[in-house]
Amino acid sequence: MDKYVIRGGNPLVGTIRVSGAKNSALPCMAAAILTEDEVILENIPQVRDIETERRLLASMGAEVELGTGESGHRTTLCCRTLSDPEAKYEIVKTMRASSLVLGPLVARAGMARVAMPGGCAIGGRPIDMHIKGLEKMGATITQAHGYLEARADRLRGAHLVFSKITVTGTEDLLMAAVLAQGETLMENCACEPEVTDLAALLTAMGAKILGAGTPTIRVLGVDRLHGAHYRINPDRIEAGTFLIAGAITGGDLIVANCNATHLGAVIAKLREAGVRIDILGPDTVRVRPGNRLRAADISTEEYPGFPTDMQAQYMALATQAEGVSVVTENIFENRFMHVQELVRMGADIKVDGRVATVRGATRLSATAVMCSDLRASASLVLAALVADGESILDRVYHMDRGYERIEEKLAGVGAQIKRMGNIFASKDEVAAV
Numbered sequence: 315m316d317k318y319v320i321r322g323g324n325p326l327v328g329t330i331r332v333s334g335a336k337n338s339a340l341p342c343m344a345a346a347i348l349t350e351d352e353v354i355l356e357n358i359p360q361v362r363d364i365e366t367e368r369r370l371l372a373s374m375g376a377e378v379e380l381g382t383g384e385s386g387h388r389t390t391l392c393c394r395t396l397s398d399p400e401a402k403y404e405i406v407k408t409m410r411a412s413s414l415v416l417g418p419l420v421a422r423a424g425m426a427r428v429a430m431p432g433g434c435a436i437g438g439r440p441i442d443m444h445i446k447g448l449e450k451m452g453a454t455i456t457q458a459h460g461y462l463e464a465r466a467d468r469l470r471g472a473h474l475v476f477s478k479i480t481v482t483g484t485e486d487l488l489m490a491a492v493l494a495q496g497e498t499l500m501e502n503c504a505c506e507p508e509v510t511d512l513a514a515l516l517t518a519m520g521a522k523i524l525g526a527g528t529p530t531i532r533v534l535g536v537d538r539l540h541g542a543h544y545r546i547n548p549d550r551i552e553a554g555t556f557l558i559a560g561a562i563t564g565g566d567l568i569v570a571n572c573n574a575t576h577l578g579a580v581i582a583k584l585r586e587a588g589v590r591i592d593i594l595g596p597d598t599v600r601v602r603p604g605n606r607l608r609a610a611d612i613s614t615e616e617y618p619g620f621p622t623d624m625q626a627q628y629m630a631l632a633t634q635a636e637g638v639s640v641v642t643e644n645i646f647e648n649r650f651m652h653v654q655e656l657v658r659m660g661a662d663i664k665v666d667g668r669v670a671t672v673r674g675a676t677r678l679s680a681t682a683v684m685c686s687d688l689r690a691s692a693s694l695v696l697a698a699l700v701a702d703g704e705s706i707l708d709r710v711y712h713m714d715r716g717y718e719r720i721e722e723k724l725a726g727v728g729a730q731i732k733r734m735g736n737i738f739a740s741k742d743e744v745a746a747v
């Protein structure tokens with residue numbers, strides 16, 4: 315298994331470019347199921363989850379190419395024939411977002427067989443709201459042998475009220491509604507930019523949608539959708555991660571190709587913590603050395619609040635801030651997997667349920683640490699960038715799921731980071747890999 319070797323202490327200086335948003339690309343790729351025409355998506359990140367989604371769609375009979383486009387990467391999808399509308403467990407178990415094919419498959423093909431995603435490192439990750447919404451729209455859903463099977467001759471518009479805000483639940487049911495008979499009113503929807511991105515693609519494909527990005531979305535179902543050529547948003551979580559990388563190393567870093575309007579809560583919180591941030595333009599944000607970092611509390615909320623996907627990264631920064639920062643994780647039940655590894659590096663963090671108390675500033679010392687999930691891994695990279703000595707991060711495949719070539723991007727602005735394959739793996743371990 316590949317590892318990162320990171321020597322801390324270098325301020326990051328220069329310009330680092332953000333890739334396309336993984337969490338926009340995944341629903342947008344699934345949206346191609348809704349038409350027989352070709353869909354071209356620009357600004358696709360080259361990350362493992364996108365390859366997983368490509369394999370998933372191809373396993374159902376879709377033609378999916380990943381290549382180079384206008385600027386960055388492009389995927390061309392054609393779902394003219396969906397010979398096998400089934401999301402198999404061996405793919406779904408590696409990526410929960412596979413459940414995003416459920417709504418579009420039922421809408422387009424009248425049936426879907428999707429392995430139940432199961433939980434992951436950060437929580438149980440149920441999809442009960444996806445299921446309830448489809449049933450409300452007329453689908454018959456049965457569950458057996460770890461799979462759920464959904465059928466409907468044609469979904470019909472309904473009044474859906476989410477009992478809890480769910481990003482992929484909103485996206486899944488939005489894709490179901492665009493081909494349903496009649497009007498669908500969706501309330502208590504997620505307002506994340508990734509939902510707005512998906513709605514913009516669907517509209518370009520001929521869907522009739524009002525209110526995406528607000529808690530109330532109205533959809534007037536149409537009989538068919540056509541192809542589209544669409545560029546997805548920059549990744550706001552990658553951008554936020556880079557802002558913290560600049561801040562934690564005391565560097566002077568320009569984060570380019572981002573969308574500053576999606577970073578409001580993150581920028582406000584970093585400024586509260588003493589980070590000096592200048593918005594140089596709609597797609598460019600600069601972080602520079604400023605005052606000493608000072609403690610500031612965070613409480614993760616749905617968009618436009620402070621994102622749960624930035625909680626682990628912020629906690630790494632909080633270890634370097636003077637004072638006590640209280641970190642409250644409201645979205646997922648087990649999203650403190652990074653804490654014990656940060657403590658092993660010298661951080662002073664106490665966890666009580668969904669609340670972590672971080673006392674800083676503490677000098678972090680380099681050591682070997684284990685990555686456990688995507689954003690926890692990012693937190694350990696940030697900590698290693700400021701720790702004294704050389705850290706070894708194991709199981710970096712977690713990072714590969716959502717960060718494109720991050721070792722190259724960070725090295726390009728002065729980080730001492732190398733990717734090594736099996737540097738300490740024993741012969742047996744290598745054989746086992």
Ligand code: EPZ
Pocket residue numbers: 337340410411437438439440441442443444445478479480481482483504508622623645646647688689716
């Ligand atoms: C999306 O996950 C993102 N993934 C996550 O990013 C992100 O952390 C999360 O939204 C919250 O912003 C993608 O977009 C692919 P939810 P999602 O449904 O949709 C509960 C990353 O690091 N819930 O908004 O799965 C759920 O358990 C990933 O890039 C139900 O109870 O999250 C959670 O407590 C991690 N029933 C809460 O809602 C349901 O049917 C929010 O989950 C659905 C969700």
